[in-house]
Amino acid sequence: MTLLPFVDTPAQGPCKAVVVWLHGLGDSGHGFAPIVPELRLPSDAGIRFIFPHAPVQPVTINGGMEMRSWYDIKSMDLLSRADEAGVRDSAAKVQQLLDQLIAQGMPSERIVLAGFSQGGVIALHLLARLPYKLAGVMALSTYMCAPEKLSDEALPYNKATPVFIGHGVQDPVVPMAGGQQAFHALKKQGFAVSWHDYRMEHSVSAQEVADISSFLQRLLLTDKDK
Numbered sequence: 001m002t003l004l005p006f007v008d009t010p011a012q013g014p015c016k017a018v019v020v021w022l023h024g025l026g027d028s029g030h031g032f033a034p035i036v037p038e039l040r041l042p043s044d045a046g047i048r049f050i051f052p053h054a055p056v057q058p059v060t061i062n063g064g065m066e067m068r069s070w071y072d073i074k075s076m077d078l079l080s081r082a083d084e085a086g087v088r089d090s091a092a093k094v095q096q097l098l099d100q101l102i103a104q105g106m107p108s109e110r111i112v113l114a115g116f117s118q119g120g121v122i123a124l125h126l127l128a129r130l131p132y133k134l135a136g137v138m139a140l141s142t143y144m145c146a147p148e149k150l151s152d153e154a155l156p157y158n159k160a161t162p163v164f165i166g167h168g169v170q171d172p173v174v175p176m177a178g179g180q181q182a183f184h185a186l187k188k189q190g191f192a193v194s195w196h197d198y199r200m201e202h203s204v205s206a207q208e209v210a211d212i213s214s215f216l217q218r219l220l221l222t223d224k225d226k
Helices: 084-103 119-127 148-151 174-186 206-221
Strands: 006-009 017-022 045-053 058-059 065-068 110-116 136-140 163-168 193-198
Touching: 017 084, 017 119, 045 084, 084 110, 084 119, 084 174, 110 119, 110 206, 119 136, 119 148, 119 174, 148 174, 163 174, 163 206, 174 193, 193 206
Parallel strands: 017 045, 017 110, 110 136, 136 163, 163 193
Antiparallel strands: 006 045, 058 065
């Protein structure tokens, strides 16, 4: 399996942690890269950001047009929106990237996995199925693929891992009910999820950026860094 290409924003100074951030449908790793300075993290935080590019593939709801996509979407109905085989394939590709970071010396508990929309689906899928513990997971404006399989497939490693779920109350692309369903499914299985909603559509607001910054600093900064 070829490693996913990505946009790499190195840490300032020694690298102490990594955030892997997955984009949404039709975007690329370049789409979220500009958020790094907006997070206003301390210059000595030592956080590297990696923004992988999804594979290019046909997307059914867009007339079969080829674009960067973590999986095909055949229907806008939330229950059948995510192509499960495609989700599992992309999740394996992202896990390969995480595995490589760990092999290169980054402890898994110093890695945060984040995803927006389609990317969030992959992040939540991996949260429950990775064979090692992460520092945290952020799932933004997203939903869950095959929530009915969570109880059978969930592994224990990330049950205590902080999970930030953020959603816009006016989201016309992924209705907030989809995010709430993911939140409740994870909570029922004992995951450490927190819910955050914002007055926005299918996007990231200034308040959410501030909350994400606080979340990352809480997870990744030691007392010496603060």
